Amino acid sequence: MPSRGQVGEPAESMLEDLDAAALAYAERLDGATPAEAEASRERLIRFCLPFAGRLARRYRGRGEHLEDLEQVARLGLVKSIDRYDPERGSFTAYAVITISGELKRHFRDRTWGVHVPRRVQDLSLEVGHASMLLTGTLARNPTTGELADRLGVSEEAVREAVESAAGYSPASLNAPVAEDGAMEFGDLLGGLDTELESVTDKLTVTDLLLRMPARERRMLAMRFYGNRTQAEIAEELGISQMHVSRLLSRALTWLREAMLSDNPPHWEGESRAGRPGMQVAVTREGGALAVRVRGEVDRDTAERLRVGLRHAINGAGVRSVLVDLTAVPLVDAAGVSVLLDAVQTAAAARVEFGVTGAQPYVARILAVSGLAGVLRRA
Template identity: 80%
Template sequence: MSARGDIGEQTDNTLEDLDAAALDFAVRRSGAAEAEADALRDELVRHCLPFAGRLARRYRGRGEQMEDLEQVARLGLVKAVDRYDPDRGSFTAYAVITISGELKRHFRDRTWGVHVPRRVQDLSLEVGHASMVLTSALARTPTVAELAEHLGVSEPAVLEAVESAAGYSPASLNAPVAGEGAAEFGDLIGGVDDDLESVTDKLTVTDLLLRLPTRERRMLAMRFYGNRTQAEIAAELGISQMHVSRLLSRALSWLREAMLNDAPPPWEGESRAGHQHGMEVSVSRDGSALRVRVRGEVDRDTAERLRTGLRHAVTTGGTGSVVVDLAGVPLVDAAGVSVLLEAVRVAAQAGTEICVSGAQPYVARILAVSGLAGVLRRC
C-alpha cells in the first residue's frame, strides 16, 4: 500500500477511534492536576479537529464562508469536550449533536435576513440537507412527499420550510436592475395610487359634513351612500320631492363653496333661527306698518305657522301696510309660496298693502320662478 493510502487509512481510523480517545481522556483527567487536565483537553480537541471540519463541510454552499463554519464547529467541539460524561454514552454521538446545534444556531441567529421562527429555520436547514442527499441518491430533484418521508414530517411543514428559505437572504430594494439604467429593484414595486391625492379632499368633506344640520347630513347619506332616489327620501322624511331636491342642492352648493374657501361660509338660517329646522314668526309695530319677521325654513311643516302669523297681521293691521321680513329665511318651498299668495289675496280683501323685504338670493329666485314676485312687491 502506498504512503498516501496509509495516511488516509490512519485518518479514518483516527475518526473512528474518537470514542476510545474520549474515554481515555476522561480516565486520565480524573486523577490529573489542573495543568495536566488542560493539556489532555487540548490534545483531545486537536485530535477531533478533522471530525469537526467534516461536520462543518455539510453546511457549505449556504452563503457562509467555510472558515467561519469551521470556527463555529470547533467552538461546538470544545463545548462537547468540556461537557463530556462517559457515563452518558458515546462521545461521537454527543459531539455530533453539540456541533450541529452550534452550526444551526449560527445560521439561525447570524445569517437570516428576515425573522423566521426557530422551528422553521431548523427545518429549512434540514430540508436543504435532505434535498442534497436525495438528489444524489435519486439522480433527480426530490418531491415534497419524498422530503417529508425522509425527514419524518408533514408535507405542509416541508412547504413552509421551503417558502421560509426566501427569508434567509432577501433581495435588496436598492439592488440595481439590469437593463433599466439607474433604476433600482424598489422602483419596480408598487404603483402610483391615484386615490392618494384625494385623501385630503375626503378628510375635508368629512369635517364639513359634520357642520351641516342633521337632516341635510341624513339626506346626503341616503342619496350618495344609500343610493336612494329623491322620491324615496321624500317619503321617508315626510316632505315633497321638490323640497328634497332643493335641500340637496343647497347642501351641495354649500359644500362646494366651503371646499373652495379657507373658512367655511355660515349655514344660512342656522345661526339666526336659533334651531335648525324650526321657524319663528314675530309681529311688531314699525311706525304705521306692522313688520312680520320670519326666521327659519318655510316648508310644509312650518307653513301653517306662517299662515297664522300673516292672517293675524293683516286682520289687525288696519289701513296700514304689512311688511314681511324674509331676511332670516334660507328656504321657501311650494307650501310657503302658497301661504304668501294667500296672504296677498287676504290683504287685498282687507284693503291692506303687503310687501316683502330682505329676501335672500335663493328665496328671491323661488319667488320669481313661482310668479309671486309679480303680485307681491318688494318694500
C-alpha cells in the same frame, strides 16, 4: 494526553482520542485548584478544535461564511466541555449533539432574511437535503409527492417549505438589473399612486362635513355612501323628495365653495350661534301683529314657530295676526302642520289669521294643504 487526531484518521481513532482526553480532563479536575482546572479546560478545548471545525465544514455551502460556522461550532464545543459528565456516557457523542444543535440553531435563528416559523425552517432544511439525495438516486428532480413520501409529511407541508425557502435569502431591492448598474431591482416595483394627490382634498372634505348640520351630513352619507335614492332618503327622514333634492344641492354647493376658499363661507339657513337658521320677528300696531319669518320652516324649526305663533295669537288685546313668508324659501310637512295649528288656535281665540308674501312654490304647498283661505296678497 493522547495525540491530536489528524483529518485523515479513521473515525474510530478520533472517537477514542476525544473520549480519552475528556476522561483525563475529568480526573484532573478532582482536587485541582481553580487555576489548574482552567488550564486543563483550555488544553482540552484546543485539543478538540479540529473536531469542531470538521463538524462546521459539514454545513458549508449554505450561504454562510465558514469562519462564522467555525465560531458557532467552537461555542458548542465549549458548552459540551463545561456540561460534560463522565457518568452519563461518551463525550464525543455528547459533543456531536451539542455542536450540531448550535449550528442548526444558528441557521434557524440567524440566517433567515424573513421570519419563518421554526417548524417550517426545519422542514425546509430537510426538504433540501432529501431533494439532493433523491436527485442523485432518480437522476432527475423529485416530485412533491416523492419528497412527501420520503419525509413522511403531507404534500401541502412540502410545498409550504419550498415556498418558505425563498425567505432564506430574499433578493435585494438594490440589486442591479442592468449591465451598467443604472437601474436597480427596486425601480421595477411599485408605481405612481394617483390617489396620493387627493389625500389633502379628502382631509379637507372630512373637516368641512363636520361643520355641516347633522341632517345634511346624514343625507350626504345616505346618498353617496349608502347609494340611496332621493325618494328613499325622503321616506326615511319624513320629508318630501323635492326637499331632499334642494338640501343636497345646497350642501354640495356649499362644499364646493368651501373647498375653494381659505375661510369656509357661512352655512345658509344657520345662525352664527349654530342654531337652526329660521328667525322670527314680531311687530305690533295696536291690536294687529305682524310676524315676519326668515329661513326654512321644516322639522328642525317648526316647533319654535309653533310656540311663537301661539304666544302671539293668545296675547292680550290681539285682534289679528298676519304671518309674512316673503323670506321663506321652503315649507315642509312640519311647517304646514304649524300653520294649520295656528289657524285653529286663532279661530278658538277669535283672532283673524292670515299669511302673506308666500313664494309661488310655498303658496302651492299651502293651497293643496287646505290653507288657501288664509293666503293674502302682499
